[in-house]
Amino acid sequence: MTVTASAELSDLRSFLHGLPGVDKVGVEARAAALATRSIKADSKAAAIDLAIRMVDLTTLEGADTPGKVRALCAKAIRPDPADPACPPVAAICVYPAMAPIAAAALAGSGVHLASVATAFPSGQAPLEVKLADTRDAVAAGADEIDMVISRGAFLAGDYRRVFDEIVAVKQACGDAHLKVILETGELATYDNIRRASWLAMLAGADFIKTSTGKVSVNATLPITLVMLEAVRDFRERHGRIIGVKPAGGIKTTKDAIKYLVLINETVGDEWLHPDRFRFGASSLLNDLLMQRTKLTTGHYAGPDYFTLD
């Protein structure tokens, strides 16, 4: 297996361009067909709880304050104060400046702390700045780092530079898990998304993530399908399981369940776990809670019965 890896690395361009193409019409049709699955009753209840456990509850605003971040952490630990059986979310995702606040608020809770780093969201900064950003976040207590790739370098065909940056950031992460944001909306084609996924995985990503949430096209089902196919094929070749994180634009329970169906019928149940799949989202959580309450009590509660943070 390592032989293959070194062969792949020795000529990144040939390897990435040798991957089978993605037919746009076909992949979108497949995602749309899977989106018609009807998930009811017990399956729906299980799916909602799993989706809650997969949420990376996110706030990435210029207006973030310690108060806002603490409130979000409280919600992450106990999403539904009315129901102690409701599971906590997977992680909180914040800017590095907010990481110390979040680390203190989450201490001992088991909820992970993810911090975006590497000059999020554009990635347009010198490597030293990106590495310092990463180290700071880890030092502040982040155990997951969400980095952005240099889309400019990728689109210019400088795959080696993108690769080396990911390797360097991974090193700067130490024990922290590395999620690599491809910013699929800027890569534009499915072929690019497949290549960028492989590039990130070969460079040592623990997760590949669709988007920053800061551009007009964020996570979509077909984009996530292409990335799931990539982690599936990578696992077969290299034996290592890489996680997938769609982020941005997933707002409803219905949407979230479509992603779970996609996992189920593409890569299988090994990925149906918060260690392997995450939703980068904020407003999704309240919809999940609302649907969860509907299933347990039999009626819909108004939005004021769910906390705003």
Add this chain to the structure above:
Amino acid sequence: MFEYAPAPESRSVVEIASSYGLFIDGSFDGGKDGNVFKTVDPATEEVLAEVAAAGPEDVDRAVAAARRAFTTWSALPGSERAKYLFRIARIIQERSRELAVLESLDNGKPIRESRDVDLPLVAAHFFYYAGWADKLRYAGFGPDPRPLGVAAQVIPWNFPLLMLAWKIAPALATGNTVVLKPAETTPLSALFFADVCRQAELPAGVVNIVTGAGDTGAYLVRHPDVAKVAFTGSTEVGREIARSVAGTGKRLTLELGGKAANIVFDDAPIDQAVEGIVNGIFFNQGHVCCAGSRLLVQESVLDQVLESLKRRMATLRVGDPLDKNTDIGAINSAAQLARITELSEIGVQEGAERWSPECSLPDRGFWFAPTIFTGVTQAHRIAREEIFGPVLSVLTFRTPDEAVAKANNTPYGLSAGIWTEKGSRILAVADKLRAGVVWANTFNKFDPASPFGGYKESGYGREGGRHGLEAYLA
């Protein structure tokens, strides 16, 4: 594993009567000699209804009614005929949930397909030909094309309502009247359609539905007052019809069997090609005349394609057609199941390797697990004969020329598929394939604007599109 709880579509959305008569001259009546047959739900073998079997006198009455109606129907301005067709299309859309459930019950196809494929296409077909009704002079068939008269139409059981739409919509748009015989195992949606005609206030006699078995159809196509015969079904029956029509002056179109090659080149988008292979052969349980039943894979990617295909097949959900998550429903009849079983056994005897994913089939009803045969050669019967079931034969090739030669090496010529990311190869190969429909990087896609029909033993004439008008105009 993420198990999906049952998600059945409600059976009660559609009312099924315990017995049905024939639809002749705008009203239902029992057959003259009182013969009936039963139609069953192939998923449970439960009897759905008793249906009148039309005898010669009934067919005579139907043809006479259609002849009478022809005088006024053909004289209507095209824009007036269009109004009826638009109305029918809209009623079908409004009642599509009822029709989808009915179609799945009587045919065994999954509700996901009847709901998302059959019914939208049925409505689209009526909308499409409604649009042509007042533009026939500009269709390229002369300055004043005329309708033929009474069209005798005999349709199969695999897409009961869609085949009805393919037949009736162009016939009516061009000013002909019809007597249609649905398949013996799937008469119910055609009888429902008769009710749609009444709801649309279509003049009596323009559409007549006579139910029955093969002898009813044989009598209908031989009827001297019929001007046009349109048949979709097996090549065997098509040949018989061609013989009986020969020399009578009747116009004839035949849409018959197929053994389509689905060709996967080594530069194909593999994940989507696998979807296309699955859709090509397992769509509608493989009961598709244009099914991609012969997979031709470039030998250099055979292992990769087979591995992906098997992994994908393991996720196919076989079972209750009314469950919204079912991918593969029931085989339409015991007779068809017997044929599929027999040919599959022959495949094993001839030395091909048989594989199916693990799947539990219901105890009652007619079921066949999705199956592939590898190591198949051109000499195997399963590579030559139409199985008309969820059974795929996998063959290999080395070069584009060999792919084309093998694809064309069949008495059929209905459809073919090409999978490659290379545009020039698509054009070059499509040009050499002797098949009426060639799909590139997709399979089993239909559109009312696109003509459909075969080469060689797959029949002649085109249905759909502007071309589909020609068969109904003089």
